[in-house]
Amino acid sequence: MAKETVVVVGAGGIAGAWFPALAKEKVEVAAVVDLKVSSARSRIKEYGLDCEASSDLKATLKKTRPDFVLDLTVPEAHCSVTSTALKAGCHVIGEKPMASSMAEARRMVRTAERTGKTFMVSQSRRWNPLHDRVRRTIKSGNVGDLTTINCDFYAGAHFGGFRAKMPSPLILDMSIHHFDLARFMSGADPVAVYAHEFNPKGSWYRGDAAASCIFEMSNGVVFTYSGSWCAEGYGNSWNGDWRFIGDRGTLLYEHDNEPRAEAVAGKKSSRPKVRPVKVLESPTKYTEMHGGLREMLAFLRTGKKPQTECHDNIKSLAMVFAVIDSSKKGRRVPIRAM
Ligand SMILES: NC(=O)c1ccc[n+]([C@@H]2O[C@H](COP(=O)([O-])OP(=O)(O)OC[C@H]3O[C@@H](n4cnc5c(N)ncnc54)[C@H](O)[C@@H]3O)[C@@H](O)[C@H]2O)c1
Incomplete structure (x- = not known):
């Protein structure tokens, strides 16, 4: 060839x-x-x-x-x-x-x-077997129908360069990964958001380096997100720490450890018993930039549409700009991609 x-x-x-x-x-x-x-x-x-x-x-x-x-x-x-x-x-x-x-x-x-x-x-973080395992497990229904997602991301990141000067450095340059992962792992798309961006005291960024957001997603799923690039100490994974709650159980993906899940065993009661449930495996072999490059090569060789083709990816970007808009307006805003 x-x-x-x-x-x-x-x-x-x-x-x-x-x-x-x-x-x-x-x-x-x-x-x-x-x-x-x-x-x-x-x-x-x-x-x-x-x-x-x-x-x-x-x-x-x-x-x-x-x-x-x-x-x-x-x-x-x-x-x-x-x-x-x-x-x-x-x-x-x-x-x-x-x-x-x-x-x-x-x-x-x-x-x-x-x-x-x-x-x-x-979106380099899509090509990561752990993220694909979360996606497959949520899709399998092993924790039931998804109702709630939470992601926390905290780091004390001193980059300098364009990030130190841009408006909304956390949301535009970093949270785009987490927002795209929320869509990837849950299969849900954004509907609306209420958000507050802020720049913590002592921040070394010109723009807001922290935010708290509540997203309404399709199928009634609620996704809460808290992040900061200006948080010294106890930083968590750059992939974020995640909790997915379904109507039968919960999946946790934290500190880049293997995701784990548990769900109610038998009848629901006031204190129902829970048991571990299977987290599915992933065939993902090529990771990060290599994974993205392989999607372009597959497209050139077979015509297969890349998963982050612009008509899809603009939905993740729309989450970013809706957060910025909501924070400026101080109210909930609908999320529209095109
Ligand atoms: N996927 C990831 O995990 C990840 C990690 C880091 C950066 N990024 C992204 O990669 C991009 C670049 O980041 P970086 O850290 O390499 O930035 P950088 O500032 O180190 O490099 C950018 C380069 O682009 C050049 N450039 C700027 N405008 C240009 C133009 N019009 N034509 C030609 N060259 C131009 C600059 O001279 C510079 O050499 C950003 O969008 C950033 O968000 C992604």
């Missing part, structure tokens, strides 16, 4: 997680593009690539005509980089979050439709 070719745009921190996956899959890197061409050159040297460094995306795409573009730029640049690539006739994998506003995200979805090209977002 002919090797697939890619142009990588953005040679910053996260590029270090993508080049090894591209090498494992023998994807040919046709060029690395970055506003700072020196960053593109250093990545080419670091990974021993035989390709050009450039700061001119349009000209590079015209010259190299890759099968797809990997957009690893900062969120504010996603709309222009991805739209340029789609219009040049390339499929795109873009880093999360899809865009830095809903208006941009909707424009990107429409550009994908108009150009007939596939645009998927890399």
